[in-house]
Amino acid sequence: xxxxxxxxxxxxKIPKYQQVVDTIVSDIQVGIVKVGDRxxxxxxxxxxxxxxxxxxxxxxxxxxxxxxxxxxRGKGFYVTSGNAPTGRRVLLVLNKLSxxxxxxxxxxxxxxDSDTSVDLHIHQSDSRILEKIxxxxxxxxxxxxxxxxxxxxxxxxxxxxxxxxxxxxxxxNRNLDGIHGTYGCVYExxxxxxxxxxYTGIHQIRKYNKLVLVFPSESYYCAGIxxxxxxxxxxxxxxSEIIECTNDRRVTPGxxxxxxxxxxxxxxxxxxAAKSLKLGKNIGIIxxxxxxxxxILAGGISVLSTDFFQMGKTMAEMVRTYSREKVKxxxxxxxxxxV
Numbered sequence: 001x002x003x004x005x006x007x008x009x010x011x012x013k014i015p016k017y018q019q020v021v022d023t024i025v026s027d028i029q030v031g032i033v034k035v036g037d038r039x040x041x042x043x044x045x046x047x048x049x050x051x052x053x054x055x056x057x058x059x060x061x062x063x064x065x066x067x068x069x070x071x072x073r074g075k076g077f078y079v080t081s082g083n084a085p086t087g088r089r090v091l092l093v094l095n096k097l098s099x100x101x102x103x104x105x106x107x108x109x110x111x112x113d114s115d116t117s118v119d120l121h122i123h124q125s126d127s128r129i130l131e132k133i134x135x136x137x138x139x140x141x142x143x144x145x146x147x148x149x150x151x152x153x154x155x156x157x158x159x160x161x162x163x164x165x166x167x168x169x170x171x172x173n174r175n176l177d178g179i180h181g182t183y184g185c186v187y188e189x190x191x192x193x194x195x196x197x198x199y200t201g202i203h204q205i206r207k208y209n210k211l212v213l214v215f216p217s218e219s220y221y222c223a224g225i226x227x228x229x230x231x232x233x234x235x236x237x238x239x240s241e242i243i244e245c246t247n248d249r250r251v252t253p254g255x256x257x258x259x260x261x262x263x264x265x266x267x268x269x270x271x272x273a274a275k276s277l278k279l280g281k282n283i284g285i286i287x288x289x290x291x292x293x294x295x296i297l298a299g300g301i302s303v304l305s306t307d308f309f310q311m312g313k314t315m316a317e318m319v320r321t322y323s324r325e326k327v328k329x330x331x332x333x334x335x336x337x338x339v
Contacts, residue, residue: 006049013321015167016051018142020059025068028079037079039069065139087115088142090319093133095125095149095220099291100308104172107312108145113320125150125220127157134160143319147172149220170318173311174222175326184324186314188306190224191231193331197304198232201333208284209254210239214246214264221260225288229258246271253277256284256339258304269298285338300336307331
């Protein structure tokens, strides 16, 4: 006999199917419902609590997958575990573990509810690896948080992401064209971010004759960075150039370098030092994405950077509240001694 009860908050942001799951799990945890008890059928729960059949069916599927209940043919659903798992499960898939990705991860985990578990996977910007991770984990998690920085966006990876129920899907750091339905996203607006941020430092930037963007084309970095840089230079009539790397580059006085990769950052600093060029005086450097070592390297490197801690915090809030908004993350130019 089932002794539990359901409470459905019509005004809650938490989906009704998840409220059904949470209530049954809670009743088991406190002993109101015991192993062997039969729970109401899908139709009974649907009718008694004015829920759609699809909503209840979805909740029961989740409970069956977790091993909390089991369907007995011809008899209904029965509680099978007295140790029902608490909290929600999150699959977090990043492209790599750099310093700023670790900052996102730490902030994300820190701001989740204590009973939420996170499984971390890395896809190395390879669409085939990401596709495999998604396909192998469909239906196993309450939330899928995916950072879709890829060297190639294939039709197969878009199809795989579209298989994730949209009320469980959250994209991190960038949005993707071709994903259907209402899903959540905390994103950078790469083109407009760099364009607007450079304007905040235009007075210091104007002391340089030429702006050079070091942008590796064989990378996952968004092409919007190139477009925003080009727009800014064209509107302010800066002489500009976009190059792949700095290995064969001769640095000269009056140039300001905007570098994406840390290897190019170090290379420009070394070449400037070899010519006795002083950073922030006769040559400038702005790096992309802040990190602790950039605060102290060469007296402080100016950076164009999103707020990684805020990104993780906002994503955690979306998980906690089941929000499925599209939120632009803060981005700024932080001026230090290198400009």
